[in-house]
Amino acid sequence: MPSTPASTRPMVTIDGNEAAAYVAHKINEVIAIYPITPSSPMGEWSDQWSAEQRPNIWGTVPSVIEMQSEGGASGALHGALQAGALSTTFTSAQGLLLMIPNMFKIAGELTPTVFHIAARSLAVQALSIFGDHSDVMAVRSTGFGMLSSNSIQEVMDFALIAQAASLESRIPFVHFFDGFRTSHEVAKVEQLSADDLRAMIDDDLVRKHRARALTPDRPVLRGTAQNPDVYFQARETVNPFYLATPTIVQNTMDKFAKLTGRSYHLFDYVGSPHADRVIVMMGSGAEVAHEAVEALVARGEEVGLLKVRLFRPFSIQDFVAAIPHTVRAIAVLDRTKEPGAVGEPLYCDVITALAEADRRKKVIGGRYGLSSKEFTPPMVQAVFEELRRQYPKNHFTVGIKDDVTHTSLDYDPEFSTEAPGTVRALFYGLGADGTVGANKNSVKIIGEETENYAQGYFVYDSKKSGAITTSHLRFGPQPIHSSYLITKANFVACHQFSFLERIDVLKAAEPGATFLLNSTYGPDEVWDHLPRTVQQQIIDKKLKFYVIDGYEVARQAGMGGRINTIMQTCFFAISGVLPREEAIAAIKHTIEKTYGKRGESVVRKNFAAVDAAISHLYQVPVPGKITALFDIRPPVPAAAPEFVQKVTAKIIAGEGDDLPVSALPVDGTFPTATAQWEKRNIALEIPVWDEALCIQCGKCVLVCPHSVIRAKVYDEKHLAGAPAAFKAVPARWKDMKDKRYSLQVAPEDCTGCTLCVEVCPVKSKSEVKHRALNMAAQPPLREAEVENWEFFLKIPDTDRGVLSLSQVKDVQLLQPLFEFSGACSGCGETPYVKLMTQLFGDRALIANATGCSSIYGGNLPTTPYCVNEEGRGPTWSNSLFEDNAEFGLGMRLAIDKQNEYARELVLRLSGVIGDELTRALLEADQTTEAGIFAQRERVEMLRLKLSCTATPEARELLSVADMLVKKSVWIVGGDGWAYDIGYGGLDHVLSTGRDVNLLVLDTEVYSNTGGQASKATPRAAVAKFAAGGKPAGKKDLASMAMSYGSVYVAHIAMGASDMQTVKAFLEAEAYPGPSLLIAYSHCIAHGYDLEHGLDQQKAAVNSGYWPLFRYNPELAGQGKNPFLLDSRPPTVALRDYAYNETRYTMLAKSHPEQAKALLELAQDDVEKRWKLYDYWAHMPVNGGEKK
C-alpha cells in the first residue's frame, strides 16, 4: 500500500516481529511473555526497549515480565487486564493453545486486549517450528476477534488497528501473521509515529477500560459460577458486541486510512473487476497470490483475489459485497488442516456465508503452505487453472505431491512473476559465521539509503553445528509481494568453499548471473578445485565468476575467521546496487551501529577488513571446459538402508519438498540409527591418536559430545585384513592383557570440537604440548581414516560381561547408542545422553522435552539414537515441552501394568510354560546386566514355548512378554522444562515414587530458543529477560527434590568428576523409585570457547558454585546418611569461575558496579549453600553419631 505523498514518517527496514512489538510496546502497560519460536523476538524486543527505558505513548515504560509458561503468561495478562492495565502478549503454536482457557475468560468478560501471534504449525505427527494457521484456527471459538496481516507493513498497521478496535468493541483480538515468512522477513516499511498511535488510540476508551477494572474502591464480583438457570442467557448477552465489531473495525481502518493513506477493508479485493475465478485466503500467501493475480490479469485473465482481513467476527455482508458479481468459481485456501472436518475453517465459513447470502457459486477448498511449505505464483496459477474445470477438485492440496489420496494439484514451476528490475541475490553461509547478520544490514542499507524496496528472508537447516544458512535478498523499484524463496537468482554468493561438494549452490543461478565464492584458491587455481556440476553450470549459464580469500583478508585485519563484512563489501562492489564509495560508507555506518557497543577495536578491525576487501576480489577467467575429476558427493553412502536412500537422502540433499505423501510414515514414526549415514564432514581438524603415549584411560571417549571417538578391546585375530594405517596396541587391562586396543575417530562425523584433546591427561615427556590425542588437518587424513573407521566398526564390541560399568576406563568400551548428533560442536549436554545410552540404551525408553535435546535428538532428517548388534536401542519420543515428566511417567505406568499383566499370564500359563521357567521368569533378579540378559534369554524360551500354543491367553502373553525384561525410563530435558514450564509435572512425578529417571541437562537458560532466562539462570549472569544480570538466585531444584526423602538426587558435572557422574547414573537407574540427575551442561549461551568446557566445569565445582553430591534414600534405610557431598570445599572465588564466561563478563564490562554488587550476592549464595550442604553431609544419622 502506498503511503501518503507528504508523509514524513521514517522508512525502516525491520521484520514482522519487530513491527508488531514496536506498536504493542508503545500502546500497552503490562506485557507478559514466554519464549516460543517464532514469536520470541517480540518479547525480546519489548524487554529490551523497557530495559532501555523507552516509554509508551503515555510516557511511561511498560512493565515486561517473563512467566514460567504461556499458561502463566495468559493468567498474568488476565489479571493485569482485570486490574485495569492495557496488556498484551506474544506467542505461537502450542503456546497459544496453553492460553486457550484464559482466552475464553478474557473474551467472555469483554476485555479489550490484543494477542500478537506469529502463527505456527501445531505439534501433531511431529513438531514444526514453521508457519501455518493451525494454531490460530484452534482458538477461533474463544470469542477473540481475529485479524490477519499479510506483510510486514500490515503487521505494523494491524497491530494498531486491532488495539484501537478492541478498545472500542471490548472484543479481545488475536492479531496474527505467518510465522517465519512474515515474523522473520525483513522488509522496508513506513514506521507509524507516536502521533499516529495517539490519534488512533482513544484515551476515553482507555479510561473506560480502567473504570471497569477491579478495585476495592468500587468493589464488584466477576468470575462467578452460574447454573443452568442463567448461564445460557448470560452467554447470549455479548451478541450486540460481536454484531457491532465488524463496523467498528472498518471504521477504525477508515480512520487509519485518512491518517496514513493506507486503506484497508475487512475483505480486500484485487484483480479483474470482471473476474470469473477468485481465490479467497489470508496470510502471507495472499501477497504471493496478489503478485500472481496482477501478472495473470496483465495477461488478460479474468481472475481475482479476496484477502480476508477480519476473520472473526466474520461479516457475511461485507464478504459478499467484496466479491465481484461476475465471479463463477471460488477457491478458498486454508493454511491449516482439520482432519475429519467437512472442510477447513475458512472454506466452511465461505460456504456458509454464500449460502446465508443466497449467492450461488462454485466453491472449492484447498490446503497449502503447512509448516512454511513454499507457496508460489505457479501454485496460484494452478489453483486458477483448476477453477476453469467443470468439475474442479475439491479439498485439494497445492505445493506437495499427494500420491495417496491424490488431492494435489500439478503446477508449472517455470511460471514466474518476478519483476524484471528486481535484484535477486542468494547467499550461502555457515551458521554463526555472520552471513545472515551482514545480509540483514545490506537489506537495511538498500532499504534506507536508496529509493528501492528491499526484502530479506533467511533459511537455516536444523543442525546446531555446521549448519548451512541461505539468505534470500530482493531489491527493486517496485513494492515486493514475493513472499517466497528465490529460485531464479541473478547473484549467488557461497561463503564456504566446502558447501560446493555438499549442495548444488548454483541450481538457482539464472543465465548470466554473478557467482561470488569465498576461496582460499586464487583466481588462477580455483577452477580445478570446483566440482563438475559447479563447473558445468558456470559454463552453461555463462556466469560471471569472482573469488576472494575472505579468510586471509579477515586474518590480516585481525578479525580471526569472521568474513561477513568482507563478503558483504564484495557483494556491493560487484552488484553495483549502490555507488562503491557510498556503499562502503553505508557498510561502515551499519558496522558502527551493529558492533559499536562491543568496543572501538571491533569496529576498527571491521573497517580495516572492509577497506581491504575489494583489493582482494578477483574475477575468474572461465576456461570454457570442464576439468573436474569429482562432483557433488551423494547425500548418503550406497550402503544405507532403503528408507534412508529413498527418503532421508532426499531431505539431506535439500530435496525433501519433492517427496510425495506416500514416502512418509503415516503416524510420525521413523527408524532410528540414521545419523550414521549423514556424513557431514564439517571438521577442519580431527584428533589423531598417538598410540604409544596413550594410557587407555577412556576420558576422551567419555566426553566426546558427538560419539566420534571410540575404543574397543578385542582379540588379535580381528586385525586380519586391517588397513595399513589402522592402529592397535596391547590392551592395558589386567584381565585382558592378551588382547588389542584401538582408539578410532570417525573423520567425517567429528566436528573438531577438541574436547577429547583437552581432557587427555597424558603429555609427551619430550614435548609437553603433544598429547595422546592431537588435532591435525582433516583433509589429508580423511580417506585413510574413513577406511580405518569402517574397519573399526566391523570389530566386535567388547563383551559387556567382563567390564566393570562403574569404571570410566571400562565405560569407554560400551557402544554408544547415541552418535553423530547435530548438536553444537563441543556440546555440554550430549556426553550425558551418550553415557546414558552406553549404560542402559538397550532397554531405554526416552521421553524428551522439547528443546535442544529434542532437536538434536529428533529433528529430521536423521536421529543420533541407534541400535546395538542385536537391534536393541533407545526408543524415543517427544510429546510437548510442558508435559515431559508426565509423558515419561505414562511410559512407566504402561510398562509396569504390562509387566504385571505378563506376570499374571505367566502364572496362568505355567502349565504350558513349565514350573521351572515360570519360577525363573517371575523371580528373576534383574538388578544387574547379567540378570537382565538372562531374563531376555528366558523370554526367548517363553516365546518358543508359546509359539506352539494358539490360545488367546498365549497370544496375549506373547504381546506383552518383552515387558518381563527390565525397562529403563529416562525423562530428559533442559532447565526450561525442569525448572519452569514442566516443574509442576516434574514435582508430581517425583512424588509418585514410580521408577523413572529424570535427566536435567542444565544449561541455565533456554538454549534452544536463544538464551532466555529460566529459574536455573544464576544470579549475576546476563540472559535474555535478564539483560541487567539476573537479580535472583538460581532455584535449588535438588534440595526441593530431596525434601521428599524418597527421591534419588545427584548433582553432577562430568568435567569435574567423570567417576562421580558414572556412579550417579548407575545409582539413579538402580534406585527403584524416582531419580533426578541435574547435570551441569556447558553451552554456547555461556559465551566462551567450548573446548574449555571441561575446565570450566572443574572451575564451577572448585568455586563451590556447582557442588557435586548424591542423595540416596536407600542409604537412609541402611542407617547411613543419605547425603554424600562428593566435592571439596571451595578453593577459588566465584569470580574465578564466572568471569571466564561472557554471560557474566558482558555485565561486568557494561555495568561494572551492578555486576560487582550481583557477584557479591552470588558469592554469598555459594557460601550459604555450601554451609548447608556441608551440614547435611555431616548431620547425625538417626540421632546418633555423625557419619
Added chain:
Amino acid sequence: MIDLSKTIDLSTTYVGLKLRNPLVASSSPLCEDLGAIRRMEDAGAAAVVLHSLFEEQIEFEADELDRFLGDASERGPEALTHFPELTRGVTGPEEYLEHLRKCKKAVRIPIIASLNGSTRGGWIRYAKQMEQAGADALELNIYSLPMDPDVSGEQVEKNYVELVKAVRAEVRIPVCVKLGPYFSSMANMARKLDAAGADGLVLFNRFYQPDYDLEALEVVPNLVLSNSHELLLRLHWIAVLYGAIRADLALTGGVHNAADVVKAMMAGARVAMLTSALLKRGISYMDTLTTELLVWMGDHEYDSIRQMQGSMSRNAVPQPKAFERVNYIKVLSSYAR
C-alpha cells in the same frame, strides 16, 4: 618526646609534583580499590601510581566479546542470538578513567595514571583521556618482551623513543617512563628518553616470570613479590644516571624498609615506590615506614630528604669506579679471599 616530623623535612619533588615525602604507592591490584587509595593517603603515601590500563586487554576483551556473541548467533531458526543486546556499550577504558576521576575526587595527593599501550594510536588516545580525567602525571609502562628475532635492539629502542615523543607531544602533564633493565646501554637509553621529553624514569619494571608446574607439566603465571635484594640493581643505575640526565628518577622494586628508602634517596631517586611491601604488610605499613624513616634520619642527623638525594650517586662518591666493572671483579676477588 620530639615530633621528628616537625623537625625533619621529608618533602620532595617528582616530575614537578610537590610531594610530602618520597614514599609513593606504586601500581598494584590495591590501586583498583578506591577505599585502598584513601587508606594509602591516610597512611602517608605522597602519591599513588594507579594500576596500568592495558590497551591490549581492552582490545582483547572487546574482540572476545564480539567473537562469543557472534559465535552464539545465527545458530538456527529458533535462536538468532543467544544473548540480549548490550544495553550499554562496553566500558573499554572508561572504567579505568572513571576510577581515576573518583580517585582524584577522593584524595588530595597526586594520582599518576599508568598506561600500557599496544598501538601508537592507543598510547596517544588513552594518554589524552587520562589527562582529561585529571591524572597529575602519566607513567608509560612499556611492558613488552621483544621476542621476534628479526627485531633488533636498535629498533626496540627507537620504538621506545618515538613513543615517548608522540605521547609527550599530545599531553601537558608530566610523562614518566617505566623501564626494564634489559638494554644494551642503559645510560644511553636513559639519555635518549630524556631527550625525547620524558620527565621521569622509573627504574625498574619487574616482569612476570612464568614458572613450571612439574606435576601438571604446565607453564603457570607467576609473580613473586620483590625483596630487598632486588634493590641493588636499581640503586646501581640510579646512582649512575643521577646528574647525567634531566629527567627525575624514581626507584621501584625492592623497597621494603626505611633503609631501602634512604639508599634510594642517596643514590639519587626523587621517590621510592612501594608495591610488594604493601601487599605483604598492608597499607598501614606506609605509616610505619614513614616513622622509621624519620627515626633513621633523626638518629643520623639528617634534616631533609633533599639533603640526602644523590649524596651517594656515582659522581658523589669518592670511588666512582665502585659502580663500574672493577666493582664486580673486586667482589669476586674479595669473596675468593
